[in-house]
Amino acid sequence: xxxxxxxxxxxxxxxxxxxxxxxxxxxxxxxxxxxxxxxxxxxxxxxxxxxxxxxxxxxxxxxxxxxxxxxxxxxxxxxxxxxxxxxxxxxxxxxxxxxxxxxxxxxxxxxxxxxxxxxxxxxxxxxxxxxxxxxxxxxxxxxxxxxxxxxxxxxxxxxxxxxxxxxxxxxxxxxxxxxxxxxxxxxxxxxxxxxxxxxxxxxxxxxxxxxxxxxxxxxxxxxxxxxxxxxxxxxxxxxxxxxxxxxxxxxxxxxxxxxxxxxxxxxxxxxxxxxxxxxxxxxxxxxxxxxxxxxxxxxxxxxxxxxxxxxxxxxxxxxxxxxxxxxxxxxxxxxxxxxxxxxxxxxxxxxxxxxxxxxxxxxxxxxxxxxxxxxxxxxxxxxxxxxxxxxxxxxxxxxxxxxxxxxxxxxxxxxxxxxxxxxxxxxxxxxxxxxxxxxxxxxxxxxxxxxxxxxxxxxxxxxxxxxxxxxxxxxxxxxxxxxxxxxxxxxxxxxxxxxxxxxxxxxxxx
Ligand code: KIV
Ligand code: ZN
Numbered sequence: 001x002x003x004x005x006x007x008x009x010x011x012x013x014x015x016x017x018x019x020x021x022x023x024x025x026x027x028x029x030x031x032x033x034x035x036x037x038x039x040x041x042x043x044x045x046x047x048x049x050x051x052x053x054x055x056x057x058x059x060x061x062x063x064x065x066x067x068x069x070x071x072x073x074x075x076x077x078x079x080x081x082x083x084x085x086x087x088x089x090x091x092x093x094x095x096x097x098x099x100x101x102x103x104x105x106x107x108x109x110x111x112x113x114x115x116x117x118x119x120x121x122x123x124x125x126x127x128x129x130x131x132x133x134x135x136x137x138x139x140x141x142x143x144x145x146x147x148x149x150x151x152x153x154x155x156x157x158x159x160x161x162x163x164x165x166x167x168x169x170x171x172x173x174x175x176x177x178x179x180x181x182x183x184x185x186x187x188x189x190x191x192x193x194x195x196x197x198x199x200x201x202x203x204x205x206x207x208x209x210x211x212x213x214x215x216x217x218x219x220x221x222x223x224x225x226x227x228x229x230x231x232x233x234x235x236x237x238x239x240x241x242x243x244x245x246x247x248x249x250x251x252x253x254x255x256x257x258x259x260x261x262x263x264x265x266x267x268x269x270x271x272x273x274x275x276x277x278x279x280x281x282x283x284x285x286x287x288x289x290x291x292x293x294x295x296x297x298x299x300x301x302x303x304x305x306x307x308x309x310x311x312x313x314x315x316x317x318x319x320x321x322x323x324x325x326x327x328x329x330x331x332x333x334x335x336x337x338x339x340x341x342x343x344x345x346x347x348x349x350x351x352x353x354x355x356x357x358x359x360x361x362x363x364x365x366x367x368x369x370x371x372x373x374x375x376x377x378x379x380x381x382x383x384x385x386x387x388x389x390x391x392x393x394x395x396x397x398x399x400x401x402x403x404x405x406x407x408x409x410x411x412x413x414x415x416x417x418x419x420x421x422x423x424x425x426x427x428x429x430x431x432x433x434x435x436x437x438x439x440x441x442x443x444x445x446x447x448x449x450x451x452x453x454x455x456x457x458x459x460x461x462x463x464x465x466x467x468x469x470x471x472x473x474x475x476x477x478x479x480x481x482x483x484x485x486x487x488x489x490x491x492x493x494x495x496x497x498x499x500x501x502x503x504x505x506x507x508x509x510x
Contacts, residue, residue: 008042018234149184407426
């Protein structure tokens, strides 16, 4: 039997740190359900001290997970962070506190302004403090990828003595080369007294496009846990993509002496869910989950695949949940059929929320006859976006064309239930719409990205618009909106981005 490698998902924590990928608690719960379907071993649900929203997400995900997965909360090496994490995990069946400190010369000297001795002392102190609350304490040695081997070994040995059950060796800046990172893990395996009493974890970033290779190098040399995210979401260039590292282990399990317990058939669903909730699209040529990952276009390749699939395909698409027959719903499909399909897609809706999605579904089915999974995901997400909205769209009317001056009239409802209308001119229809919305909402922002994508195929497909806005403090917010009319989608997307910005700033002030 090969070694079991634990999969630690951090989509909801490191993944959420991607600019513009912030999620609310309900959205995180939808993703957490899918992570449980995937069978991940650990869900890092958030950083409780960072905001009331993060605290609540950790608490609710802990409740949801029961004993199906360990739920982990991040902290700095600071007592009040650890208190908050312990509080959020109070009713968790399998709680883990993830605490740690920077260990590279750059982090100690320039960020923390501490000596090596002080670093070891703080590392030990935070593990011992967390240990008062939970048995399972993971220590992260931030920027371990650029740390001194001997000093890293000294810190790791000390925290294991203090009770750390898992020691995380992150390549925080994605700096390492795979052979070197593997050698670092090997060094720890051979030089740390008591290393056999802890699980060694790897947490790699993708700044040089090598996060998957680094994680596998770590596994080859003794790591037994990989920290990763769906679609490789994460800070800057992202983290190790779960679908990549798990499929690589599945393909090369014997050589790596490793296996995972992940249900790989859930990957495509997970990828689509995370992309649609965060607004972070997946590039078409992305390994495993990209739209072209199993598409063969050259004649020679097509000929080969038709003769025998494995001439050009190393993975059976069905193994990752790709190319499965789509159930198409129509206006004749009832409540039960919709509910059932939504559950298969990862959404559990009852009562009024289900009725609202059903109404929207009937509306759409009237217009476009066949409703695909992507349309349903879009309708559910649209409903969730409206639920947390401070401003909701009552109407939008645009006049544009040649030689007209584009004009937009937008009507919004605010939280005090007042309906306000504004009219503006612009250089184009979207510019005019944004100006009209800004006149009502009055929040400083810069629209930095705008893209339209059709949700499914055909002329009657829903058009999904993604908009990114930057607040004056540099924070980025993503908004999405879907409709058969792309001017309406654009208005919904812009409003969604502004609602997120306002909710976030209010939450932070709260
Ligand atoms: O990249 C990193 O070092 C991290 C730690 C907080 C685990 O995300
Ligand atoms: Zn990280």
